Amino acid sequence: MNRQKFSDAKENFLQRRYGVSLGRRYALAAASVVLFSVLGCSQVESNKSALAQSSLPQPETPLQKKTVNPDTRIVESSNKFGFKLFSELKDDQAEKNVFISPSSVAIALAMTYNGASGSTQQAMAKTLELQGMTLPEINSSYAAALKQLLDNQDAKVQLSIANSLWANQDVSFAPDFLKRTQDFYQAKVSNLNFKDAAASSIINNWVKENTKGKITKIVETIEPNQVLFLINAIYFKGNWSNEFDKNQTAQYPFYITSGRRKQHPMMSQEGDYRYYESEQFQAVSLPYGKDGKFSFYIFLPKQNSNLKAFYQNLNVENWEKWMTQFNKQKGFIRLPRFKTDYEVTLNDALKTLGMEEAFSNKANFSGMGKNFAISQVKHKTFVEVNEEGTEAAAATSVGIVATSLRDESEPFRMIVDRPFFCAIRDNQTGSLLFMGSIIDPQ
Incomplete structure (x- = not known):
């Protein structure tokens, strides 16, 4: 009897507090289970459908397969x-x-x-x-x-x-x-x-x-x-997150080599950039879009250096180290439109x-x-x-x-009518006695 009174009191409290009875709560809980079960089945069917359609091109659609952990x-x-x-x-x-x-x-x-x-x-x-x-x-x-x-x-x-x-x-x-x-x-x-x-x-x-x-x-x-x-x-x-002003683009010299230059349209801009400078180079990150998820990185060897020297240090270990060195800094940049x-x-x-x-x-x-x-x-x-x-x-x-x-190779044709490399070799020892390139036979 006391148990019945307690149950009735609990029912009345829930009715006043939440506007729902115990019986309805259980019904809602059961309905939720059914709903999630339906959604789960729907997701499985959706995945099956995606698998069946996977032979169709989906270039701009994120993967629809099972969840996998990035590595x-x-x-x-x-x-x-x-x-x-x-x-x-x-x-x-x-x-x-x-x-x-x-x-x-x-x-x-x-x-x-x-x-x-x-x-x-x-x-x-x-x-x-x-x-x-x-x-x-x-x-x-x-x-x-x-x-x-x-x-x-x-x-x-x-x-x-x-x-x-x-x-x-x-x-x-x-x-x-x-x-x-x-x-x-x-x-x-x-x-x-x-x-x-x-x-x-x-x-x-x-x-x-x-x-x-x-x-x-x-x-x-x-x-x-x-x-x-x-x-x-x-x-x-x-x-670009900050587009270049076309009115600022003008012809400036671009030095292809130390002794060779040409006039080229160069874009100019000043602002706040993620920037890094070492003894060998300057580097800047130019972000795209609103959130800067993607960026265009430029590494410019200093005038007392060159790309050849830069390449000697270009590897994945140094790259990862460089990526941590960029800091926000005001500056001016001029780069070629290409x-x-x-x-x-x-x-x-x-x-x-x-x-x-x-x-x-x-x-x-x-x-x-x-x-x-x-x-x-x-x-x-x-x-x-x-x-x-x-x-x-x-x-x-x-x-x-x-x-x-694989088919048998067809007989080749070799028409030596352009610059070529040649060598004189001792085939017994393998020694190369002479080698060279003939650009202009005379």
Whole structure:
């Protein structure tokens, strides 16, 4: 009886205090459980639907897969690989502009890495600085990193990252390999008739679309033994947080070398910047958009130094140290307005960095299928810097061929009608007695 009175008193108190009875509270709680269950089922169905649609291009949509934890090691490895790759390329083209996207190359090769096995996988891991990470860790970390990159709420900054696999319809690939590229890299997977003359145009149109027309061609021709293309495309457009006044842009000298200069349009601005200065260089960070999530960094060797000396200290360890040294400071900046594009085949650089086996008949890509090797890694970029901001795009293509289908080499033609290198060698000892380049035979 006392228990009943207590229950009734509690009921009356809740009715007066909260306007709800015990019976209704239990009903609401039950309804909440049902509601969350429905939402949970809906989310599962949504994820299933996303997986089913993962073969469709989703360049500007953040990843919709299961939640994965970011791993800073994947960013560090991509940056470290990027500095190594840049070092190889700038040494080969000392007098030319070199502009690469380490992220684009790293992502394209990470997808390819999913098909590598044995010593080929070990060589790629060393080159890509992925040692110490398992394949699931690498994939989930890239998925999380891509999600974070694309999580952009700033209307003044556009960023899209898209991946695709284009498979020869006459060749079968390991389903697990294709599924991982879809699940973790949101790759569009398409089967194409590689014998069709229009196949390369289909691939190039995808690249053109996902770089906003800045890169129109990444695949020149499709060879008979070609079985697969793995492609990454990145597009970035950011307006400066503080745009340059076009009226302040004027012609000033730009010194290409110590003895060679030209007049060039230079943009000028003064304000508060994140700035760092050492004995060797000045450095400034120019932010994009409202929140400054992205910035354009400029490192200018001092007049008593040069880029060659700067490059001797350019590595991921120093870069990370430099990034902590920037402080807010008032100042004036003048920089050139410029636009350039860059194209390079990365085979030689990647071989030098340790990936030679992946390009040879010894390549082991059994995770993809049988008897595959990389034929060509091609990289193209575009960048324009002006008063409004920066527009940049990159595309990387990894071509895969079937080693068992390689045709016999055709007889070569060598027409020595341009400058050439020559040498006189003792073939018994290997000694090079003479070497030189003939620019103007007389």
